[in-house]
Amino acid sequence: xxxxxxxxxxxxxxxxxxxxxxxxxxxxxxxxxxxxxxxxxxxxxxxxxxxxxxxxxxxxxxxxxxxxxxxxxxxxxxxxxxxxxxxxxxxxxxxxxxxxxxxxxxxxxxx
Amino acid sequence: xxxxxxxxxxxxxxxxxxxxxxxxxxxxxxxxxxxxxxxxxxxxxxxxxxxxxxxxxxxxxxxxxxxxxxxxxxxxxxxxxxxxxxxxxxxxxxxxxxxxxxxxxxxxxxxxxx
Numbered sequence: 001x002x003x004x005x006x007x008x009x010x011x012x013x014x015x016x017x018x019x020x021x022x023x024x025x026x027x028x029x030x031x032x033x034x035x036x037x038x039x040x041x042x043x044x045x046x047x048x049x050x051x052x053x054x055x056x057x058x059x060x061x062x063x064x065x066x067x068x069x070x071x072x073x074x075x076x077x078x079x080x081x082x083x084x085x086x087x088x089x090x091x092x093x094x095x096x097x098x099x100x101x102x103x104x105x106x107x108x109x110x111x
Numbered sequence: 112x113x114x115x116x117x118x119x120x121x122x123x124x125x126x127x128x129x130x131x132x133x134x135x136x137x138x139x140x141x142x143x144x145x146x147x148x149x150x151x152x153x154x155x156x157x158x159x160x161x162x163x164x165x166x167x168x169x170x171x172x173x174x175x176x177x178x179x180x181x182x183x184x185x186x187x188x189x190x191x192x193x194x195x196x197x198x199x200x201x202x203x204x205x206x207x208x209x210x211x212x213x214x215x216x217x218x219x220x221x222x223x224x225x
Contacts, residue, residue, distance in 0.1 A: 032211060034213070041219070042218055042219065043115075043201050043202075043203070043216030043217050043218050043219045044154075044201070044203075044214075044216045045216065046213040046214065046215060049211075049213065091210070091211060092211075093209050093210055093211050094210050095210065096210060097142065097144070097156070097159055097205075097210045098144075098146075098154075098155075098156035098159075098169060098170065099146075099154055099156075099203075099214060100153065100154065101153050101154050102153070
């Protein structure tokens with residue numbers, strides 16, 4: 001799976017949009033971009049994934065650049081409960097089912 | 112909503128004890144997983160199961176075994192607990208049909224072996 005690079009931390013004001021960048025410059029054509037998050041002392045939570053088109057669900061939006069070398073996860077109206085570590089990973093269909101998280105971005109939403 | 116539950120949030124056991132960690136999912140998922148998470152080491156897959164009575168070793172199966180007698184339940188067994196098995200244990204499940212299906216995690220069990 002391609003390697004990803006994320007900033008180690010970022011702050012966001014409550015009620016504002018949080019834009020979380022992820023660089024995956026070595027992504028190949030059949031690799032998907034996934035986002036998970038982990039709130040302190042809880043299990044990871046799936047957020048969203050995409051291949052090349054932008055995606056939106058009830059939790060977030062995923063914007064993937066045209067060259068697919070980077071993406072941005074957008075939390076449209078951040079709340080204090082969105083404070084968590086956010087992981088961007090790229091995955092390809094394979095026999096390898098395991099998820100491998102890097103260091104992620106620690107997002108702190110402030111009142 | 113998918114719900115994955117784990118039998119305990121916190122567990123303290125003594126070295127040499129046999130430890131059972133239970134996981135139950137309510138979404139009829141084919142796949143179930145056991146990971147452990149340690150600071151600086153990220154998530155590591157211990158075992159996964161793609162069907163009842165089926166299991167596959169993950170990256171760190173040594174010292175562990177698993178059991179899946181029913182589709183909704185996946186148990187992790189530490190045959191003889193050791194201090195290096197002190198960790199956060201996470202269970203997950205996903206639909207079948209390939210490795211790209213999103214995984215849904217339980218709240219985790221923080222196991223301390225003394």
